[in-house]
Structures are given as C-alpha cells and as structure tokens.
Amino acid sequence: MNNGCDDARCGSGVWVADGSPYNRAFRVPGPFQSNQVGEIVAIILALQSIPPMTPLSIHSDSRYVIDGLTAHLATWEDKGWIDVSNAVFFATAAFLLRRRSAPTTFTWVKGHNGDVGNEHADRLADAGARKPHPDILDLSIDPAFRLSGAKLSTLTQALAYRGIRAARDKPLRRSTVRNIYAVRDAIHTSLGSLATIPSVWTSCRHRDIPRPIQQFLFRSLHHSYKIGAYWESIPGYEHRASCSACGAPTESMDHLLFQCPDSHQALIWHLARDLWPHGADSWPDMNIGTALACGLLSVRTPDDTQPPRPRPGPTRLLRILVAESVHLIWVLRCEATIAERTLSPAAVVTRWRRRLHDRLITDKINASRTDRRPASSGLVRSTWRGVLLREDELPPDWVTDQEVLVGIKPSNPLLTGPL
Known part of the structure; x- marks a missing residue:
C-alpha cells in the first residue's frame, strides 16, 4: 500500500x-x-x-x-x-x-x-x-x-x-534536513503522499530534467551555494549576505526564487502559469519545496477515478515548466550579482520562451532520430499539447517530421495575481 x-x-x-x-x-x-x-x-x-x-x-x-x-x-x-x-x-x-x-x-x-x-x-x-x-x-x-x-x-x-x-555515513547538515522536509511537506500537500527521503534525492536526477538543472537542484537541496548566511561569519564580506536586488538582510534560495520583489522571479512564474494549459486546479502551489522536488510533481486523473493515475504528458510538461523556470531565475540572479548584467522584462520573456523552444526542438530531434518508438512520439505530442502556436494547423506527424516548424504560443507577461 x-x-x-x-x-x-x-x-x-x-x-x-x-x-x-x-x-x-x-x-x-x-x-x-x-x-x-x-x-x-x-x-x-x-x-x-x-x-x-x-x-x-x-x-x-x-x-x-x-x-x-x-x-x-x-x-x-x-x-x-x-x-x-x-x-x-x-x-x-x-x-x-x-x-x-x-x-x-x-x-x-x-x-x-x-x-x-x-x-x-x-x-x-x-x-x-x-x-x-x-x-x-x-x-x-x-x-x-x-x-x-x-x-x-x-x-x-x-x-x-x-x-x-557506507560505514562512515555522516549525518546530513541541519540546513539540508530542513530542505528535505520542506520538499516532503510540499509533495504531501500537492499529491497527498509522503515522499521518502531517497525518492527526494532521486528526483534530482529525473530524466525530464536536463543535467545542469539536475546539478542545481542537488546542490540547492544540500544548501551548498554560497549565498546569504554563508557570508555573515566571514569578516569583511558580511555585506554579501544581503540580497543584491532588494536589499533584504539575508538572502536565501527561498527568497530569490519566490520572495524578492525587485527580481524577475514573479514575472517568470507568471509566464509559466499563464502557459499551463491544463487548468488552474492542476497547477501546484509554488514554494521552495515544490521547486526543488519538481522531479516528483505529478498531474493526476480526476478525483472520481479510483485510484487517481498520473497523466504522463501533462506531468512531463509540468516538470519541464517548473525546472526551467527555477533554473532561469537562478541564472538571472547570478548574472545580475556577479556579472552586473540586468535584463528588461521583455528580454526575460524572450529568454524564458527560448528555453522552452529549445526543449521542444530537442524532443522533436530525439523522437525522430534517437528514440523512434511510437510511444516516444506519443509522449512528446501529449507533453506539448495545448502550448503550441497554431496547433490546430499542424500535421499529425509534426513530432517526427523535421520539415515542420513548431513554436510555443505567446505568453501574457502582464498577467497578475497570486502564484
């Protein structure tokens, strides 16, 4: 059970x-x-x-x-x-x-x-x-x-x-334990099941998540990035503990991903939610737990189906949207803090759309050249259903036909409201 x-x-x-x-x-x-x-x-x-x-x-x-x-x-x-x-x-x-x-x-x-x-x-x-x-x-x-x-x-x-x-396993750091339990609580709230600690770590390596994002999630769970409280105990560098965007006293991964009012995090999350085609009820409450455990997120069949079953296509799209959004927020923060390069909202929208377009093209290439099974093409088709530009005009074999150009439908960057 x-x-x-x-x-x-x-x-x-x-x-x-x-x-x-x-x-x-x-x-x-x-x-x-x-x-x-x-x-x-x-x-x-x-x-x-x-x-x-x-x-x-x-x-x-x-x-x-x-x-x-x-x-x-x-x-x-x-x-x-x-x-x-x-x-x-x-x-x-x-x-x-x-x-x-x-x-x-x-x-x-x-x-x-x-x-x-x-x-x-x-x-x-x-x-x-x-x-x-x-x-x-x-x-x-x-x-x-x-x-x-x-x-x-x-x-x-x-x-x-x-x-x-194995004989010398060290206990996890307290900050890592806090992240693990935040993830488990978020998954329990979202899916109604309590994820095991091994499954949380395994989710960082989910095949729906690209390798650079896997590494980011793994390090974030381990609380290994040098941000916030890390600098408070280093003489001469205490100022680095604060958020470079809004000036909050202590920066944290939770702050920069969801709370900072002067970064692009709110815009990116609005773009992701606006593109989501499967109804607001199936979009999870976004927090540090659901972000770091995006490999565990799942979209289930309606409640009247017993037992509820995962829907492969929407589930995969949800993981892609969350993983790409989380990583882009982090990348933009690093560019602004280290390279002192800031982007306009229009440029952020372009970067976010480019990431999703690249994932879509990679799926097409894999389905037509690498994994040519009908099941693979069907999964790609169900993943991107509802988010493609002029989708009703595409031929049935758009997944495997390299001569067919596809793109993501426009997003509404002016969307407002709670996440």
Whole structure:
C-alpha cells in the first residue's frame, strides 16, 4: 500500500493449503517497505515455519528474490553485501536455507495469471498490509553462519571505497534536513503522499530534467551555494549576505526564487502559469519545496477515478515548466550579482520562451532520430499539447517530421495575481 512513499505499508503472504496452520498474513515492520521486501519476508516466514527436515518447494512470482537467493547469493557474500539492496533480508534467508537438512526448491510463477497459490498468497499479503500494527520479524542469524567482510580476491578499490563510505555515513547538515522536509511537506500537500527521503534525492536526477538543472537542484537541496548566511561569519564580506536586488538582510534560495520583489522571479512564474494549459486546479502551489522536488510533481486523473493515475504528458510538461523556470531565475540572479548584467522584462520573456523552444526542438530531434518508438512520439505530442502556436494547423506527424516548424504560443507577461 502507498508503494514508494514514506507512509507505505508492506505485507507478506504465505499460503500452503486451505486451512493450513502455516498460512500467514503478515505486516512487515521497520523502515523498509516495498514489494521486494514483502516477497523476501514471505520466504523468510516460510523457512522459519516449515520444519527444516521437511522438503520444501517455494513458488514465487518474484524473479528478483529467486535470482538473489540462487544466482547472485555467492557474489553478494563475496563482496561483503556492499551495495546490495535489502541485504539484511537476503542474509537472513540465506542462513535459514543453509540451516535446512531437507532439499528446498524455487519455482517462478507468473503473477496475477490465475495460479491458485499465488492468488491466495496475494490476498494474504494484502490482508497483512491492512493490519493496524506491524508484526514482529526475527532477522537474527546464528554467528556460525554469519559472514563478515569481503573477500580480498573480489575487493576492488571502488568497492572498498563504497564500503568505507557506507560505514562512515555522516549525518546530513541541519540546513539540508530542513530542505528535505520542506520538499516532503510540499509533495504531501500537492499529491497527498509522503515522499521518502531517497525518492527526494532521486528526483534530482529525473530524466525530464536536463543535467545542469539536475546539478542545481542537488546542490540547492544540500544548501551548498554560497549565498546569504554563508557570508555573515566571514569578516569583511558580511555585506554579501544581503540580497543584491532588494536589499533584504539575508538572502536565501527561498527568497530569490519566490520572495524578492525587485527580481524577475514573479514575472517568470507568471509566464509559466499563464502557459499551463491544463487548468488552474492542476497547477501546484509554488514554494521552495515544490521547486526543488519538481522531479516528483505529478498531474493526476480526476478525483472520481479510483485510484487517481498520473497523466504522463501533462506531468512531463509540468516538470519541464517548473525546472526551467527555477533554473532561469537562478541564472538571472547570478548574472545580475556577479556579472552586473540586468535584463528588461521583455528580454526575460524572450529568454524564458527560448528555453522552452529549445526543449521542444530537442524532443522533436530525439523522437525522430534517437528514440523512434511510437510511444516516444506519443509522449512528446501529449507533453506539448495545448502550448503550441497554431496547433490546430499542424500535421499529425509534426513530432517526427523535421520539415515542420513548431513554436510555443505567446505568453501574457502582464498577467497578475497570486502564484
């Protein structure tokens, strides 16, 4: 339930036969809540419940788990479980398998394909996820079966470095933590789901966001730009802490992206909202959280559709508009502060439109030369639907026809009102 969110609830189901005492509907405890964890835990429960001298045939619809316990297990153990997802669960399952004296076999079955055992196990897993409280899971391993460290014959410099980094993970800075929680609160308000901290970091590298903007979002989340309070503790440079545009005492990323009255941020956000063709209700409340987490933004189907589903085209356009607007505000601020170059409102409109036009042309080139799948062309078409100049006059194959010129429809730079 709520897979991929911080309020996700993971269930495991074990079915042996109707009325069997070994049947289990189990709610997985702890912070690791995913479909993969649910599948591994189901195997752990079966291995813990069935007597070790009883032959056991395990049927699962997870190739990930079966391959992990058969094809990849020796390699993972040789490298000391470094960089292995869900290592604690796989290590426990490996211990329970080695403790058994009777043979154990694995069989993959296709999920949701009418297999009786698989359907029963899925229903038990769903019942487990809906339990009000998590169950207790024993992940202890007998010391005689516990392997520590990695084999020197398999250890590389890169692997050793990652292992050292994992062992010496430092806590995040307080400013970074504040940004992370601002992002999570914004996504929760916008989408109704609580994003996980790993998903926030992953969103910075979303494929809909160009590499320079990815780097900007990542550094902004880390609070690594030298602005505002950074300069207050450096003698002789205290004046740099204030906003160069409006003179606010302490500049911050939130201030320059959304609050500064003397920068072009308000104009750029008005341009983005004015171009948005899918209704004001689907435009998110813009703040520092939604800006830094633009890779997580989503446009859903109407509320009467249960459950609401993301709309790929509008979702992609929303991420493009927000990402390009955020980065342009930052670029213009740097040009004004460092190069002392300011632009007129008309020039800002031209810069913003040029960014979107470049994204549109890049999409056309990718769809016609790089990724020629019909699905790719369809995504480009649905992304830019409603924002193209004279769209009703374009031919059906405008995405892949390089001889067809397309452009963004004019924006209204005089738009006023709250963001």
